[in-house]
Amino acid sequence: MAATADFCRLKLVASENTPNCRLNTTNFTRHGCFCLNKIGVLHNRRNYLSGGKLGVLHQKRRRGLEVCCQTTGTGVQPKRTSSESDLEFAARVGKDRLLKVPSSNIRNFCIIAHIDHGKSTLADKLLQMTGTVESREMKEQFLDNMDLERERGITIKLQAARMRFMYKNEPYCLNLIDTPGHVDFSYEVSRSLAACEGALLVVDASQGVEAQTLANVYLALENDLEIIPVLNKIDLPGAEPERVSREIEEVVGLDCSEAIYCSAKEGRGINEILSAIVQKIPPPQDTAERPLRALIFDSYYDAYRGVIVYFRVIDGTIRKGDRIMFMASGKDYYADEVGVLSPNQMQVDQLYAGEVGYVSASIRAVADARVGDTITHYSRRAEESLPGYKEATPMVFCGLFPIDADQFSELRDALEKLQLNDAALKVGYLF
Numbered sequence: 001m002a003a004t005a006d007f008c009r010l011k012l013v014a015s016e017n018t019p020n021c022r023l024n025t026t027n028f029t030r031h032g033c034f035c036l037n038k039i040g041v042l043h044n045r046r047n048y049l050s051g052g053k054l055g056v057l058h059q060k061r062r063r064g065l066e067v068c069c070q071t072t073g074t075g076v077q078p079k080r081t082s083s084e085s086d087l088e089f090a091a092r093v094g095k096d097r098l099l100k101v102p103s104s105n106i107r108n109f110c111i112i113a114h115i116d117h118g119k120s121t122l123a124d125k126l127l128q129m130t131g132t133v134e135s136r137e138m139k140e141q142f143l144d145n146m147d148l149e150r151e152r153g154i155t156i157k158l159q160a161a162r163m164r165f166m167y168k169n170e171p172y173c174l175n176l177i178d179t180p181g182h183v184d185f186s187y188e189v190s191r192s193l194a195a196c197e198g199a200l201l202v203v204d205a206s207q208g209v210e211a212q213t214l215a216n217v218y219l220a221l222e223n224d225l226e227i228i229p230v231l232n233k234i235d236l237p238g239a240e241p242e243r244v245s246r247e248i249e250e251v252v253g254l255d256c257s258e259a260i261y262c263s264a265k266e267g268r269g270i271n272e273i274l275s276a277i278v279q280k281i282p283p284p285q286d287t288a289e290r291p292l293r294a295l296i297f298d299s300y301y302d303a304y305r306g307v308i309v310y311f312r313v314i315d316g317t318i319r320k321g322d323r324i325m326f327m328a329s330g331k332d333y334y335a336d337e338v339g340v341l342s343p344n345q346m347q348v349d350q351l352y353a354g355e356v357g358y359v360s361a362s363i364r365a366v367a368d369a370r371v372g373d374t375i376t377h378y379s380r381r382a383e384e385s386l387p388g389y390k391e392a393t394p395m396v397f398c399g400l401f402p403i404d405a406d407q408f409s410e411l412r413d414a415l416e417k418l419q420l421n422d423a424a425l426k427v428g429y430l431f
């Protein structure tokens, strides 16, 4: 709710006497009013219009909330004013990132980089330059914000961010899916890559190609991704972007004639990167009419909501309230909440083929909705699950015993709790 209000920059008008006040639709745009009263709340509902429709009034009731809004649709696009800087315009456009765009204007991409080559700094700059996150909010790197990551200095947790970018006066929805850089996570990386059509290959222009980068580039090529080479840290005195470009051509076999030189730290080359994403990465296929197939690329356990599943819709649509089924685990649930990550979770009503989002469905254990599994509808099941799913294979074995035999049940409870959050953990008991 707070995120919505902030995102939409709605004006809040507290009203004691006006029950369920509904605003004059002609004036009720994104910058319209918000009416609060004791009985109901009107608030802007995310715009998921089919392309070109204008000014449709949405309305919905949910747990005492009345939701009502008129949206501007995809036909009315923000125009840059003469006094506005690039960043100010981007910030204004970024506020509309929940609006639907046609699937031809969606780009799903990830960033492949060796540790410390600047993936998180670049991701932060992309979020900033697209107005997804305002500069004052960038206290910490968004895609690198877990305590464990800070401690270990490596990105180990996948996350995603939806951005809105205006290119030649048309709005594009760019979904960045983060990939863990560490070699231990090659299966997770491969599922994130499978959720994308393209990748930025970020290489430190002062260091060159590293073995770990190569491994992930090959995974990206296996997944038929369009790869855009980016030479980062060109501000460093030791940067040799031409030499490193040649190295990428020789070692990886990628054409670097249009490689982008950038300094993520100083914000140079970021607009070029955003334009290249739009120009070079293919859009997803428009397969919204098919039965639902959504690829899970990450999940985590939330103590209050159960497992939160991050996915890319490959075919079909997923809507809040749908009865969904996980094809590998065979478990089914009702989708309590569907939304996008931008970069925080923001609820929407429906997601279509090509879009990236999350679902919360009171799922008890991460093992029920594992990375690589396919989400489909319970009543209209897809014939085949998406390819590439692998069962987690234990790599490390250990025996655990309580010092005091009376503490066995506590140990078992603790391990079961751990299992809820880690699908790779298998526990067997010897009696």
Ligand SMILES: Nc1nc2c(ncn2[C@@H]2O[C@H](COP(=O)(O)OP(=O)(O)OP(=O)(O)O)[C@@H](O)[C@H]2O)c(=O)[nH]1
Residues within 6 Å of the ligand: 113, 114, 115, 116, 117, 118, 119, 120, 121, 122, 144, 153, 154, 155, 181, 232, 233, 234, 235, 236, 262, 263, 264, 265, 266
């Ligand atoms: N001079 C300079 N430093 C940069 C640039 N981009 C990133 N850095 C620095 O390089 C270091 C690593 O950057 P990160 O963005 O954390 O790199 P990463 O690839 O996300 O690293 P992991 O999170 O460890 O995987 C940080 O100290 C950044 O400030 C750049 O363009 N120029």
